[in-house]
Amino acid sequence: MLQGETLRLLLIEDDEDDYLILRELLADVPNQHFRLDWVAHYEDGLARGLSREHDVLLVDYRLGADSGLALIGDLNARGVQIPMILLTGLADSELDARAIELGASDYLVKGEFSGPMLARSIRYARDRAQINNRLIDSEARYRLLFESNPEPMWVFGRDNIRFLAVNDATVKLLGYSRAELLGMSILDIRSEEEKKRFVELYPRLRDGDLTGRMGVWSYIRKDGSLFHAEVHAHPFEYMGGPAYLALALDVTGKFRAEAALEQKQQAFHQLLEDSRDALLVVDSRGDVHYANKSAERLFLGRPDCSPVALPHDGPVRFESRLTLADGDQIELEVQRSPTEWNGQSMELISLRDISRRKRQDEQLRLLKRGLEVSIDGVVIVDAMQPDMPIIYANAAFSTLTGYAEEEILGRNCRFLQGDDLQQPALNEVRSAIGGLRDVQVVLRNYRKDGSMFWNELYVAPVPDDNGVVTHFIGVQNDLTEQKTYEQELAHSASHDRLTGLVSRQILEDRLRQSGEMVQRYKRKMAVLFVDLDSFKPINDSLGHTTGDQVLIQVARRLESAVRPGDTVARMGGDEFIVLLPDLAHAEDVIIVVDRIMDQIARPFDVDGVPLQLTCSIGITLSGDKVNDDPLQLIQQADLAMYKAKQHGRNDYQWYTDDLTQRVHERLILRGDLQQAIELGQFELYYQPQVAVHNGQMCGFEALLRWNHPERGMISPSIFIPMAEATGQIIALSEWVFKRACRDAVMLCTKLTEGAAVAINVSPLHFQRSSFVAFIQRMLDDSGLDPQCLELEVTEGLLLNNIEDAIDTLQELKDKGIKIAIDDFGTGFSSLNYLKRLPIDKVKIDKAFIDDVNEDGRDAAIVQSIISLAHNLQLTVIAEGVETDEQLAFLAKHDCDEIQGYLFARPMPFGDLIRWISQWRQRPEGRL
Numbered sequence: 001m002l003q004g005e006t007l008r009l010l011l012i013e014d015d016e017d018d019y020l021i022l023r024e025l026l027a028d029v030p031n032q033h034f035r036l037d038w039v040a041h042y043e044d045g046l047a048r049g050l051s052r053e054h055d056v057l058l059v060d061y062r063l064g065a066d067s068g069l070a071l072i073g074d075l076n077a078r079g080v081q082i083p084m085i086l087l088t089g090l091a092d093s094e095l096d097a098r099a100i101e102l103g104a105s106d107y108l109v110k111g112e113f114s115g116p117m118l119a120r121s122i123r124y125a126r127d128r129a130q131i132n133n134r135l136i137d138s139e140a141r142y143r144l145l146f147e148s149n150p151e152p153m154w155v156f157g158r159d160n161i162r163f164l165a166v167n168d169a170t171v172k173l174l175g176y177s178r179a180e181l182l183g184m185s186i187l188d189i190r191s192e193e194e195k196k197r198f199v200e201l202y203p204r205l206r207d208g209d210l211t212g213r214m215g216v217w218s219y220i221r222k223d224g225s226l227f228h229a230e231v232h233a234h235p236f237e238y239m240g241g242p243a244y245l246a247l248a249l250d251v252t253g254k255f256r257a258e259a260a261l262e263q264k265q266q267a268f269h270q271l272l273e274d275s276r277d278a279l280l281v282v283d284s285r286g287d288v289h290y291a292n293k294s295a296e297r298l299f300l301g302r303p304d305c306s307p308v309a310l311p312h313d314g315p316v317r318f319e320s321r322l323t324l325a326d327g328d329q330i331e332l333e334v335q336r337s338p339t340e341w342n343g344q345s346m347e348l349i350s351l352r353d354i355s356r357r358k359r360q361d362e363q364l365r366l367l368k369r370g371l372e373v374s375i376d377g378v379v380i381v382d383a384m385q386p387d388m389p390i391i392y393a394n395a396a397f398s399t400l401t402g403y404a405e406e407e408i409l410g411r412n413c414r415f416l417q418g419d420d421l422q423q424p425a426l427n428e429v430r431s432a433i434g435g436l437r438d439v440q441v442v443l444r445n446y447r448k449d450g451s452m453f454w455n456e457l458y459v460a461p462v463p464d465d466n467g468v469v470t471h472f473i474g475v476q477n478d479l480t481e482q483k484t485y486e487q488e489l490a491h492s493a494s495h496d497r498l499t500g501l502v503s504r505q506i507l508e509d510r511l512r513q514s515g516e517m518v519q520r521y522k523r524k525m526a527v528l529f530v531d532l533d534s535f536k537p538i539n540d541s542l543g544h545t546t547g548d549q550v551l552i553q554v555a556r557r558l559e560s561a562v563r564p565g566d567t568v569a570r571m572g573g574d575e576f577i578v579l580l581p582d583l584a585h586a587e588d589v590i591i592v593v594d595r596i597m598d599q600i601a602r603p604f605d606v607d608g609v610p611l612q613l614t615c616s617i618g619i620t621l622s623g624d625k626v627n628d629d630p631l632q633l634i635q636q637a638d639l640a641m642y643k644a645k646q647h648g649r650n651d652y653q654w655y656t657d658d659l660t661q662r663v664h665e666r667l668i669l670r671g672d673l674q675q676a677i678e679l680g681q682f683e684l685y686y687q688p689q690v691a692v693h694n695g696q697m698c699g700f701e702a703l704l705r706w707n708h709p710e711r712g713m714i715s716p717s718i719f720i721p722m723a724e725a726t727g728q729i730i731a732l733s734e735w736v737f738k739r740a741c742r743d744a745v746m747l748c749t750k751l752t753e754g755a756a757v758a759i760n761v762s763p764l765h766f767q768r769s770s771f772v773a774f775i776q777r778m779l780d781d782s783g784l785d786p787q788c789l790e791l792e793v794t795e796g797l798l799l800n801n802i803e804d805a806i807d808t809l810q811e812l813k814d815k816g817i818k819i820a821i822d823d824f825g826t827g828f829s830s831l832n833y834l835k836r837l838p839i840d841k842v843k844i845d846k847a848f849i850d851d852v853n854e855d856g857r858d859a860a861i862v863q864s865i866i867s868l869a870h871n872l873q874l875t876v877i878a879e880g881v882e883t884d885e886q887l888a889f890l891a892k893h894d895c896d897e898i899q900g901y902l903f904a905r906p907m908p909f910g911d912l913i914r915w916i917s918q919w920r921q922r923p924e925g926r927l
């Protein structure tokens, strides 16, 4: 009781005396103040008690009919916690106990207590009530704090670690009911690992050693899920026994966040460590606070070589060059970025070694340049994208195709083939691309302007480091020129260059094929040998260009005269073959022959010059028999053609078997000729030439003779053309010159002055560049005076290459050698050239002499030749003079010299010597 405090007392007593006594007793208590109110009845006591206006209630045991004990019980039951002291008349321990049980604070026996005793009991009751009330208040508050705490709290026995109390938050968190939890141990909500952890901690727990924060623990809910809580535990006494109060703060989210953060940090650290870039954390003074493995490697042996050496300001990204400890220089890409490191602002410097990339860039630059200037078209397609679009095309590709780069990129290469997609080479390309292989093909491609070109294409896959083909590269080449050239080559191999007609080789193939068809289908096949009459004079007189034009026109006319399945070929010169492979009847061939002769007979017009031609045709038929050798058919037709020529030209003749015989003979003869050269079966005959004005021998012509061991003497008109065609003429010609020069040395000096040996010159021999040297050697070897040598050349020989021929003749003439034009008048003698030719003599062909007395035209020609030659200061000789009439005509028209059977036939050298001596004995001046 506080100093000066007045306690308010209510006495519930039905006896007023007792009231007065009590009042007196209290009044006498020193230093203490009481205000005593009094009510006599139960109800009043109850009402005043419920009003709670008093500090202590003094309740008499007997309240009339009512009991003070009942009133105490009633007030207690109604929650009145005012201390109540029971006053009774008699000491009764049972009553005492009963009063305490019903809530009385004390029990006093009237008459046995003094004022101070009463005051002490009142004060004690009041204090105890206050303490109780405070305790009750406190307990209630703590219970409320425990029960309604939003954080999970539980109480567990220190010795048995079983749950003793759990709050709602714990029930909610763990998912177990309160009753379930109160039957469980705190180990039951832990994982095995956490149980072990707890067991390790337990000795300290059991000793009551632990208090405060226990760290973060993991718990398992009833549904098996895990949560993490930061646990605080405090030992205390609960229900009379040692216990711990645990408070669990759910940190699952935080724990996860922290774990994630830690994971992140670890990952980040790993990233830094594993980075191929060198990473450094540097403070503002340049001190390195962190260097990852790459940085350590980079600066190995040079710990001082920190980024101090690198600029700290300026651009955040730049390239730099660094010299390493071993002296090597590397190219670096440096990037600076601000960072926080251990709470300090620093800089993260990343150094990337770009030396390789730089080298690759350089390489790439060179390669790119190489591609740009390549003359081959190059495209690169992306194999990873649908339809493999072109992602690169060089300038050559644009030039090749005519497409600009922007028209190419993004397209599949097939646009180059247009509609021409059925090319076998395309399948090869597709198959190679599918099989990721190289391929080289030649394709028909089309430029932007639609023109076709032959594209030699090389395609190669481009794999990446893992071997995955990411691209294909195509290199293209325009082969058009080459192809055209090849086609031209193939065409020229199989076709005549001049006329475009098929070649002899193709003709032979067709002959063979047709031969088989003829036999199988019982048809007839004809081969025509067409030879132009008098073409040589056209060629010789109007030149080769005109001759070529004529041949081209003839070719077209022949083609127009036959059917599409027939073949026209050129054999060379003015000779053509017509193959009619499918004739129903042998007579049908005549229809074609007539058509051909009509076509050739039509006037030709070559550059405004009208020309008239005819042709001779030899015909051979193949019917039942198959000719193994197609050449045989050609030879048969050839023979028949000669027969047509002999029949006066402009004619056709059928081949007959006797012609075959002649072909056969010619072939044998060719072989014999070779042997004759080797065996020396030749002989040289000489025919004298006589001057008309005095009858003296003025020269002699060397004429070759072949004395065949079986066939006797063979005419040079047979074997000379053959030898000319085979080249055997060179050996023969050389032999003739050698022999004739040797004989002439012996004879010339014995003849009149100016007499010479006339030797026929082979065109083939004359065209040799060594011809002049050869003649010189003959003169040197024989010692023959050049004045005693006369060369007889034909007009054909001269016109082959007139300028060279003139030069050669001039060289010969400069040596003193005489030149005579043989067979003069048979060719288209060009007067223009005649005046330029360094010649001495013209020899009128026998053909004009034969009928010179009968045919006025021949006579006119002979007279004209003599007159022309004389005007050009040339000597004229007539050959083939056989009659006195011919001699008389020639003499009358001033022909200078005569050669012919009239005087002498060609004869061996010995006979000539004898003939000369006889000739000299004739009467003076007589011919």
Ligand SMILES: Nc1nc2c(ncn2[C@@H]2O[C@H](COP(=O)(O)O[C@H]3[C@@H](O)[C@H](n4cnc5c(=O)[nH]c(N)nc54)O[C@@H]3COP(=O)(O)O)[C@@H](O)[C@H]2O)c(=O)[nH]1
Residues within 6 Å of the ligand: 687, 701, 702, 703, 704, 705, 715, 716, 717, 720, 733, 736, 760, 761, 762, 792, 822, 823, 879, 880, 881, 882, 899, 900, 901, 902, 906
């Ligand atoms: N390149 C060479 N050609 C030569 C050589 N030897 C001869 N030939 C040429 O062969 C052709 C034929 O010559 P051949 O049979 O000897 O005939 C010559 C004379 O025999 C013949 N002739 C002369 N007079 C008469 C005659 O009165 N009647 C007649 N029926 N024939 C006669 O004429 C030929 C002369 O020819 P040519 O050279 O034109 O003066 C012939 O073309 C020879 O050229 C040789 O060694 N090399």
